[in-house]
Amino acid sequence: MVPALCSKIVKSGGELVGSEAEASYFVHLLGHAVSRAGKDLVPHYEEIDKVLEATVLDTRPGIAKEGQKLLRKLLLTRPTPDAAAAAVAAAAVAEA
Numbered sequence: 001m002v003p004a005l006c007s008k009i010v011k012s013g014g015e016l017v018g019s020e021a022e023a024s025y026f027v028h029l030l031g032h033a034v035s036r037a038g039k040d041l042v043p044h045y046e047e048i049d050k051v052l053e054a055t056v057l058d059t060r061p062g063i064a065k066e067g068q069k070l071l072r073k074l075l076l077t078r079p080t081p082d083a084a085a086a087a088v089a090a091a092a093v094a095e096a
Helices: 002-009 020-055 061-077 081-095
Strands: none
Touching: 002 020, 020 061
């Protein structure tokens, strides 16, 4: 679902596809997909980064707002190295 949404938002060159309303809508949907995908997003980080580059600093407020929300959701889903190490340590303790 993530690649399909990304292709509806940006072209391969990085420019937005469609109208402002369409772009805002699809970025909003992508934000929901990102917040629920978790570690399954790893293969799609490049596509999501292209969407972020095109939307976060866009001059149109609706697109910029949705791009910033997408960035926040992406940052909340990416595991930090400390969290990953803590999860590995907790699993090792649980096995022992």
